Amino acid sequence: MVNAHTFVSNKADQLSFYADALIMGQIPEDEVDLYCWDTLEEWSQVNPRDAKITQLESAFWYLLHQLAYWTTGEILSCPKLRSEVGSCVQYLKGHGHFPDFCQGVRP
Numbered sequence: 595m596v597n598a599h600t601f602v603s604n605k606a607d608q609l610s611f612y613a614d615a616l617i618m619g620q621i622p623e624d625e626v627d628l629y630c631w632d633t634l635e636e637w638s639q640v641n642p643r644d645a646k647i648t649q650l651e652s653a654f655w656y657l658l659h660q661l662a663y664w665t666t667g668e669i670l671s672c673p674k675l676r677s678e679v680g681s682c683v684q685y686l687k688g689h690g691h692f693p694d695f696c697q698g699v700r701p
Contacts, residue, residue, distance in 0.1 A: 596639075596640055598643075598700075599645060599648065601636070603650070606654050606686040609629075609654060609657060609661075610682075612625075612629050613626070613661055613682070616669075617679060617683075623665065623666045626661055630658055630662045634658075647699070647700065650686070652696050652697065652698045652699075653696040655701070656695075656696040656697065656698030657679065657682040657683070657696075659698060660679055681695075
């Protein structure tokens with residue numbers, strides 16, 4: 595069974611790719627929705643065993659929630675939300691510092 599840290603590390607690149615492609619208009623919203631639900635289903639097979647949530651994991655869950663909650667139009671039309679999504683994408687790609695607003699929690 596995969597642990598929480600390995601799961602998030604493996605999924606962070608994928609999530610940042612999907613989020614970036616969504617913002618750039620390269621993939622449809624439905625495809626991102628499917629990815630989010632598939633990720634949650636896969637997470638249900640992970641046993642975090644009281645592992646402390648890392649900054650990477652916090653940013654990961656924060657971004658996943660934002661993509662699942664808001665429509666693409668809402669993300670694109672709100673400068674603050676678009677900036678937050680962009681900051682999370684960059685952090686998950688290994689660029690920049692941990693965004694202070696990321697307070698993602700495990701499902």
